[in-house]
Amino acid sequence: MHKMYNTSVCSSMFSPNALQSIMSSCTLKNQRLRIGHRTKVPRNVNMEKLQHGYLFPEIQRHQLMHLEKYPHANVIDLGIGDTTEPLSTIVTSSMVDFVHGLSTEKGYKGYGPEQGEKALRKEIADTIYKDLGIKPSEVFVSDGAQCDISRLQLLMGPNLKIFVPDPSFPAYIDSSVIIGQAGEFVYETGKYKNIEYMTCGPQTNFFPDLHTASRADIIFFCSPNNPTGHAATRKQLEQLVDFAKENGSIIIFDSAYSAYITDDSPKSIFEISGAREVAIEVSSFSKFAGFTGVRLGWTVVPEELSYSNGFPVVHDFNRIMCTCFNGASNIAQAGGLACLSPEGLKAVQSHVDNYMDNARILVDALTSVGLKVYGGKNAPYAWVHFPGSNSWDVFAEILEKTHMITVPGSGFGPGGEEYIRISAFGQRDSIIEASERFQCLV
Amino acid sequence: MHKMYNTSVCSSMFSPNALQSIMSSCTLKNQRLRIGHRTKVPRNVNMEKLQHGYLFPEIQRHQLMHLEKYPHANVIDLGIGDTTEPLSTIVTSSMVDFVHGLSTEKGYKGYGPEQGEKALRKEIADTIYKDLGIKPSEVFVSDGAQCDISRLQLLMGPNLKIFVPDPSFPAYIDSSVIIGQAGEFVYETGKYKNIEYMTCGPQTNFFPDLHTASRADIIFFCSPNNPTGHAATRKQLEQLVDFAKENGSIIIFDSAYSAYITDDSPKSIFEISGAREVAIEVSSFSKFAGFTGVRLGWTVVPEELSYSNGFPVVHDFNRIMCTCFNGASNIAQAGGLACLSPEGLKAVQSHVDNYMDNARILVDALTSVGLKVYGGKNAPYAWVHFPGSNSWDVFAEILEKTHMITVPGSGFGPGGEEYIRISAFGQRDSIIEASERFQCLV
Incomplete structure (x- = not known):
């Protein structure tokens, strides 16, 4: 063909x-609208x-x-x-119980913590990041990875240089354009001027050639990669963490598809030694648990991660979550908790x-x-x-x-x-x- | 006292x-964290x-x-x-039915439209904005007004001057600082340099003195006001729309508390003639229907609203919703739809x-x-x-x-x-x- x-x-x-x-x-x-008042x-x-x-x-x-x-x-x-695939009744019955509760005096819940329910933050830390030393206070529950990527861009601001694997999930680049990091679009190359695109094709085992890469502030990286389907090997991720450390970069690691890994590739960047000082992880219940419409995700920001002035990134991310977000739906959170029970898993x-x-x-x-x-x-x-x-x-x-x-x-x-x-x-x-x-x- | x-x-x-x-x-x-690696x-x-x-x-x-x-x-x-107050069983039973459906082949739903379910957009247009000529395509369903305010700031970008009633809901100013519009904070006045604060006290019937106001690109306005509880009169809102029109400004009107109006004050800025050309309305099921934890809101961007170059604002807002958001929880949307039925209302x-x-x-x-x-x-x-x-x-x-x-x-x-x-x-x-x-x- x-x-x-x-x-x-x-x-x-x-x-x-x-x-x-x-x-x-x-x-x-535009022509039609130009007739009326313009601000x-x-x-x-x-x-x-x-x-x-x-x-x-x-x-x-x-x-x-x-x-x-x-x-x-x-x-x-x-x-x-x-x-x-329809959700398991283990998950839906848990949400049904929660919703029934909302119509009772005892079970009604208003605003929850902007960072997510304590029990869910703990369960994500204990189950998804078992033995990786992630604290519940480092887990921020959200309405999905794509939304968190935008919030991370708000956190980082317009004056940073970003690095994206090419190809990769379009929200990294589009959110970068919206926040103002991207610079002009160059038609000849199909690339934005200020974004570092690192080709990840079969020639390089779907991993960027870091020897030729210049420094960026933020390294977006998705494993398993969307769209190539490649899960980075442990060795590749070790190289990535080393590269970030040498360059003083922050990795934003998207693990939304980690549940699909069938070999021994790492499911989290935090499996790599030293990652706590250089990485944020964004993830989601969407593909993991079929929650694409229910909307639930999370982001992990380790305490050790700091800006050049030593200020902890987690403090600013907490501020973003409190100011620009107001917590994920408590019903979705009840469902997420059920997904992480032994039967749910x-x-x-x-x-x-x-x-x-x-x-x-x-x-x-x-x-x-x-x-x-x-x-x-x-x-x-x-x-x-x-x-x-x-x-x-x-x-x-x-x-x-x-x-x-x-x-x-x-x-x-x-x-x-x-x-x-x-x-x-x-x-x-x-x-x-x-x-x-x-x-x-x- | x-x-x-x-x-x-x-x-x-x-x-x-x-x-x-x-x-x-x-x-x-900071002292503790300064010991380790800094990016x-x-x-x-x-x-x-x-x-x-x-x-x-x-x-x-x-x-x-x-x-x-x-x-x-x-x-x-x-x-x-x-x-x-616990939710009515009219609302919860509707969400329960939806959740039960998620565990069946027929009722399972994945990604919905980023702008919200068609039926809910239509019901908001028909019920909340009855006879005001709002089209379903102008209604964007979201996870809440506070989140939409941040997305509207992303839409507008850093280079605009904003106007806020003083006092008002803190998310207006904080989101403005985060996006980069606010300028330096001046300790002596307790104000950010580039934000126009318009005092709304009892002396001015809790409405800004527009004769002394200088032009701003974006006018945040909340009625009934949080915190003062004042609902702007029709005359006041007419003045506001006129002021925006004269100055080529965009009003971001927050009507999150409109259901609490007991007198004949307008419940929507779109009750005011000409508002479609100058205003966006942000609103929420939180206080209206007790959805503070369930999370559901909406924003109306009229087709007529355009930037200085004639480009329709609604196109860019749609892009923001598709790129930086991924739709409100479908369970919350099912609940919202039930709230707008005659029994729900x-x-x-x-x-x-x-x-x-x-x-x-x-x-x-x-x-x-x-x-x-x-x-x-x-x-x-x-x-x-x-x-x-x-x-x-x-x-x-x-x-x-x-x-x-x-x-x-x-x-x-x-x-x-x-x-x-x-x-x-x-x-x-x-x-x-x-x-x-x-x-x-x-």
């Missing part, structure tokens, strides 16, 4: 058609620098357009990576295993049609190579030919060009159907 | 003792400018200190303004009425001991004047003498000095007990 695509030097996230359609709709809208408030220059809509809503837009064209198509969504693990079985089915199918597939072993994402192709073109052709939604790799940065991310979240019958549809790509 | 307090020129939010204790704990912490990441200058801990956690800290001193004290909390109203009965009891008690009391008629807050006193001293003395938590007015800005805010949220027996304890202030 990949031979069907022309090599393209376009590094934009959008096909020219999509870009044109977005631009003309903006122009129309004298200048548009935020940082917002102006954003190059396109946020990736996943954009993909959803394409899906809707496809459904308009083919109203009866049975579209299979291997795109956004949304959990599909078993139920959660069975969902993770199920999605990883899906991943194996998809990887086998993709491999059988001659495609080079990465990932799918420690993460529910297959990262499929279409050498010489433009990934938005591949996305469009897969959609047109098979009615399946995927994610174009360039949506995760210029390093994702020529790749497509395929999500293994889905019900088994859909996954089997998808693996059959891939046969027509031969 | 007020004669017992010395006149103080201290405009700080803290008593000297409290400040000393906070500063020494920071110093100790080379500079502390965000905006975070450095924050003068103190966020108000409500600070008050909680005082409460804990008091309980250490008097472990058996029956402390009554008239402080943070947290709802206490009745149940919600009965709670509001109950808190307003509390307010009357407290206002009567405070008035009976000779205190001058404002508010309490259109908001569940009494705003009590202690002429010539330092409000943190009054707070401390009330706590010491009566074991009751209040909020020092200066926590809401220098214009709150000499005042104490008393919350009417509480169970009736506590409120009656509180009104008796106030007698000992004579």
